[in-house]
Amino acid sequence: MKEQEIPYKIYLSENEIPKYWYNVRAVMKNKPAPLLNPGTHQPMTSDELSHVFCDELVKQELDDTDELIPIPQEIRDFYKMYRPSPLVRAYCLEKQLGTPAHIYYKFEGNNTSGSHKLNSAIAQAYYAKKQGLKGVTTETGAGQWGTALSMACAYFGLDCHVFMVKCSYEQKPFRREVMRTYGARVTPSPSMTTNVGRKINEEFPGTNGSLGCAISEAVEEAVSHEGYRYVLGSVLSQVLLHQSVIGQETMTALDKYGVTPDIIIGCAGGGSNLGGLIAPFVGRELKGGPKYQIIAVEPASCPSMTRGVYAYDFCDTGHVCPLAKMYTLGSEFIPSPNHAGGLRYHGMASIVSQLYHDGIIEARSVEQTSVFKAAEYFARVEGILPAPESSHAIRVAIDEALKCKETGEAKNIVFGLTGTGYFDMVAYQQFNDGAMNDFIPTDADLEKSISQIPHFPGNLA
Amino acid sequence: MKEQEIPYKIYLSENEIPKYWYNVRAVMKNKPAPLLNPGTHQPMTSDELSHVFCDELVKQELDDTDELIPIPQEIRDFYKMYRPSPLVRAYCLEKQLGTPAHIYYKFEGNNTSGSHKLNSAIAQAYYAKKQGLKGVTTETGAGQWGTALSMACAYFGLDCHVFMVKCSYEQKPFRREVMRTYGARVTPSPSMTTNVGRKINEEFPGTNGSLGCAISEAVEEAVSHEGYRYVLGSVLSQVLLHQSVIGQETMTALDKYGVTPDIIIGCAGGGSNLGGLIAPFVGRELKGGPKYQIIAVEPASCPSMTRGVYAYDFCDTGHVCPLAKMYTLGSEFIPSPNHAGGLRYHGMASIVSQLYHDGIIEARSVEQTSVFKAAEYFARVEGILPAPESSHAIRVAIDEALKCKETGEAKNIVFGLTGTGYFDMVAYQQFNDGAMNDFIPTDADLEKSISQIPHFPGNLA
Numbered sequence: 001m002k003e004q005e006i007p008y009k010i011y012l013s014e015n016e017i018p019k020y021w022y023n024v025r026a027v028m029k030n031k032p033a034p035l036l037n038p039g040t041h042q043p044m045t046s047d048e049l050s051h052v053f054c055d056e057l058v059k060q061e062l063d064d065t066d067e068l069i070p071i072p073q074e075i076r077d078f079y080k081m082y083r084p085s086p087l088v089r090a091y092c093l094e095k096q097l098g099t100p101a102h103i104y105y106k107f108e109g110n111n112t113s114g115s116h117k118l119n120s121a122i123a124q125a126y127y128a129k130k131q132g133l134k135g136v137t138t139e140t141g142a143g144q145w146g147t148a149l150s151m152a153c154a155y156f157g158l159d160c161h162v163f164m165v166k167c168s169y170e171q172k173p174f175r176r177e178v179m180r181t182y183g184a185r186v187t188p189s190p191s192m193t194t195n196v197g198r199k200i201n202e203e204f205p206g207t208n209g210s211l212g213c214a215i216s217e218a219v220e221e222a223v224s225h226e227g228y229r230y231v232l233g234s235v236l237s238q239v240l241l242h243q244s245v246i247g248q249e250t251m252t253a254l255d256k257y258g259v260t261p262d263i264i265i266g267c268a269g270g271g272s273n274l275g276g277l278i279a280p281f282v283g284r285e286l287k288g289g290p291k292y293q294i295i296a297v298e299p300a301s302c303p304s305m306t307r308g309v310y311a312y313d314f315c316d317t318g319h320v321c322p323l324a325k326m327y328t329l330g331s332e333f334i335p336s337p338n339h340a341g342g343l344r345y346h347g348m349a350s351i352v353s354q355l356y357h358d359g360i361i362e363a364r365s366v367e368q369t370s371v372f373k374a375a376e377y378f379a380r381v382e383g384i385l386p387a388p389e390s391s392h393a394i395r396v397a398i399d400e401a402l403k404c405k406e407t408g409e410a411k412n413i414v415f416g417l418t419g420t421g422y423f424d425m426v427a428y429q430q431f432n433d434g435a436m437n438d439f440i441p442t443d444a445d446l447e448k449s450i451s452q453i454p455h456f457p458g459n460l461a
Numbered sequence: 462m463k464e465q466e467i468p469y470k471i472y473l474s475e476n477e478i479p480k481y482w483y484n485v486r487a488v489m490k491n492k493p494a495p496l497l498n499p500g501t502h503q504p505m506t507s508d509e510l511s512h513v514f515c516d517e518l519v520k521q522e523l524d525d526t527d528e529l530i531p532i533p534q535e536i537r538d539f540y541k542m543y544r545p546s547p548l549v550r551a552y553c554l555e556k557q558l559g560t561p562a563h564i565y566y567k568f569e570g571n572n573t574s575g576s577h578k579l580n581s582a583i584a585q586a587y588y589a590k591k592q593g594l595k596g597v598t599t600e601t602g603a604g605q606w607g608t609a610l611s612m613a614c615a616y617f618g619l620d621c622h623v624f625m626v627k628c629s630y631e632q633k634p635f636r637r638e639v640m641r642t643y644g645a646r647v648t649p650s651p652s653m654t655t656n657v658g659r660k661i662n663e664e665f666p667g668t669n670g671s672l673g674c675a676i677s678e679a680v681e682e683a684v685s686h687e688g689y690r691y692v693l694g695s696v697l698s699q700v701l702l703h704q705s706v707i708g709q710e711t712m713t714a715l716d717k718y719g720v721t722p723d724i725i726i727g728c729a730g731g732g733s734n735l736g737g738l739i740a741p742f743v744g745r746e747l748k749g750g751p752k753y754q755i756i757a758v759e760p761a762s763c764p765s766m767t768r769g770v771y772a773y774d775f776c777d778t779g780h781v782c783p784l785a786k787m788y789t790l791g792s793e794f795i796p797s798p799n800h801a802g803g804l805r806y807h808g809m810a811s812i813v814s815q816l817y818h819d820g821i822i823e824a825r826s827v828e829q830t831s832v833f834k835a836a837e838y839f840a841r842v843e844g845i846l847p848a849p850e851s852s853h854a855i856r857v858a859i860d861e862a863l864k865c866k867e868t869g870e871a872k873n874i875v876f877g878l879t880g881t882g883y884f885d886m887v888a889y890q891q892f893n894d895g896a897m898n899d900f901i902p903t904d905a906d907l908e909k910s911i912s913q914i915p916h917f918p919g920n921l922a
Contacts, residue, residue: 008541080469112846154841174886380615385573425635
């Protein structure tokens with residue numbers, strides 16, 4: 001098929017929405033390490049996990065053998081309201097850069113949550129409903145995950161209780177109002193309604209909260225109320241599984257036009273978007289297909305892969321969750337609050353961490369002013385105002401396209417555009433005013449937080 | 462074709478983006494009355510208009526004979542970045558309402574301007590560029606038009622100067638920052654940089670500004686700088702012409718599935734969306750096709766059609782623009798500033814006014830709390846958080862669907878969903894807090910503002 005026949009936007013039909021989630025763990029030679037009980041250091045059992053998580057989601061969390069996991073029809077029906085998402089050929093960006101590269105991006109921002117988070121939120125809400133639960137609890141920082149979960153719970157008539165980090169609750173009232181419009185209860189964290197919240201408020205009067213504290217509150221709230229479970233928007237293998245619809249649609253669209261990607265780029269905070277985008281490509285590669293250059297892009301302010309260690313660590317600051325083996329900066333690491341984007345998580349999904357450890361993917365870190373330069377450039381040329389998170393991938397896509405301009409190579413570059421920046425205008429304003437800075441942790445900062453990773457036999461070897 | 466084959470979202474291919482704008486004036490028996498020179502009360506000539514507007518746009522403004530006006534390839538290329546927009550079958554809404562009606566909506570919100578405004582902005586920027594101009598000026602209230610124009614100007618490398626009503630500039634900083642991100646200069650109005658702005662600031666120290674004042678400033682700025690012209694986002698016939706892409710795509714999508722709409726609904730402020738949505742349907746009807754029930758929905762707080770008069774009136778509060786014949790509440794009419802939606806214009810596009818006057822379309826007014834109830838309901842059921850403006854159409858679509866539930870009729874209801882409400886969360890917050898009220902002008906209010914419509918022979922007969 002000739003290049004000029006590729007439209008600006010490749011839309012698949014609704015019949016082409018994946019019928020299965022793609023479980024890349026099934027084809028990984030080295031499986032991601034299991035979650036550990038923080039007390040016994042033994043793998044978490046299904047029983048232990050099901051106190052916190054929905055039963056079916058526990059099964060998915062533990063399943064590293066089934067390559068294809070059927071997507072229930074009810075979830076596919078919901079997907080039809082906003083999927084398939086377009087794979088866009090960035091003709092205008094290519095032209096403006098003067099690059100021979102062909103650039104494609106999978107755009108997940110055309111839904112009210114504004115990001116890919118809805119793909120997993122609807123699945124988690126569905127299984128909670130199917131289990132006959134009353135509701136779910138979660139935490140949210142910037143608010144994308146909380147918004148997505150609120151939408152999913154509204155659809156299935158589930159109660160949704162979101163613990164929103166206090167500083168975001170106050171500084172991002174609009175995100176909060178979107179959640180309320182979808183019927184969610186939004187509580188600023190730390191609150192006075194949980195033990196852990198009261199304890200933190202007593203110890204640190206006037207604290208603005210943190211994601212770690214909000215997680216602890218959401219977990220406590222779930223386990224102490226009949227008919228509730230806790231749900232999480234990233235890091236977990238089940239979340240990456242649900243997000244595989246991104247990668248599968250991307251692959252179907254590219255296959256349709258005979259395009260083989262040379263480079264696949266995704267931003268990486270907890271790893272949900274990147275893990276979902278690359279899953280089927282990694283699967284194809286591991287089964288003898290083409291070798292792709294896969295680049296995980298993280299912020300220089302929170303460089304878990306490029307400067308962290310591979311070890312078992314706590315997933316939350318409050319240390320109430322299981323231990324996960326991952327690239328981590330230590331659960332005490334607090335990225336600069338001045339960093340405008342998301343991607344502020346100290347660790348990385350176990351699947352992504354293992355793939356990185358095995359050299360199947362690479363990682364790169366970028367500084368935030370250069371990320372916002374790329375974001376502004378992209379907005380003006382391609383029309384879409386990107387989320388700060390997504391703009392990390394844009395930065396590297398542009399860098400790679402400019403390398404092609406030097407070498408004359410017509411590489412196919414594919415990146416994930418996870419969402420829109422409509423609720424991030426405070427960050428854009430900083431950038432527009434020339435008031436944005438870069439924040440890079442010192443070696444001493446990292447040594448300190450890494451030193452707090454739990455020491456036990458085999459860990460931090 | 463069987464009903465079940467209709468997908469949730471009907472996406473046309475990029476080849477199906479219209480190649481012509483549809484000029485409904487060509488088939489109207491009673492043409493919209495021409496713009497008048499406010500001094501002489503004679504029809505504005507092409508020469509007079511071209512001091513303010515781009516030459517090609519003046520031609521389009523005056524053309525009431527050519528039914529099809531070719532869309533330049535450069536504009537169609539830009540349209541490909543976000544069009545065709547989806548025509549959505551509202552299966553979930555139908556099910557939730559329990560109505561036998563079939564509901565469709567044309568969704569124009571999947572672009573960064575968040576609304577249909579981009580369809581005309583890119584056309585106006587293109588003609589300005591083609592004429593060799595340096596830039597354009599405009600006014601914006603809520604900010605959707607200013608955002609759309611900023612995007613269009615960034616694409617063509619034109620300077621863009623937006624006069625933003627001061628209260629919006631301060632209360633909607635995020636809209637302002639989107640415009641700045643696209644490189645626009647945004648000036649709070651009234652400013653100290655124009656004569657009219659200085660005069661108003663002197664007369665009314667501390668004023669928050671008004672759309673009328675911002676228009677006057679933008680026009681002065683354009684005519685007093687070499688290489689600049691003024692552009693407008695609604696009311697004018699050229700704008701409705703550009704917006705006909707909405708209606709044409711809707712018609713193509715419905716024709717493809719053999720669906721004939723019984724009712725077509727659009728919100729109406731200045732008339733740009735409604736005029737664009739209905740243009741080809743009115744054309745088909747006037748040429749002997751089926752009779753459609755077309756409903757223009759306006760806010761009860763600014764009821765230009767349902768409670769105004771049909772007369773020549775000023776388009777702006779500052780009285781610097783030509784007179785237009787339209788349904789109007791008088792140019793001195795100021796809708797309650799507490800009204801959360803847009804649609805706060807005292808008049809109505811001449812084309813829409815004439816169609817209403819001739820009984821080809823009907824008009825209905827709705828109150829804002831009932832509009833926000835419909836908006837919240839729609840958001841939860843269909844997933845999309847609608848703009849307050851668009852939600853006026855949702856309100857009436859739901860009302861009509863519920864009538865069908867009573868009568869058992871399976872009518873086809875089509876409405877325009879012009880945009881998203883992401884930058885309108887202050888209004889949603891009011892609604893969520895139960896702090897929203899309805900504002901309906903008294904008869905005395907309207908008599909007063911209507912009495913200020915200019916009296917001259919033949920007007921206000």
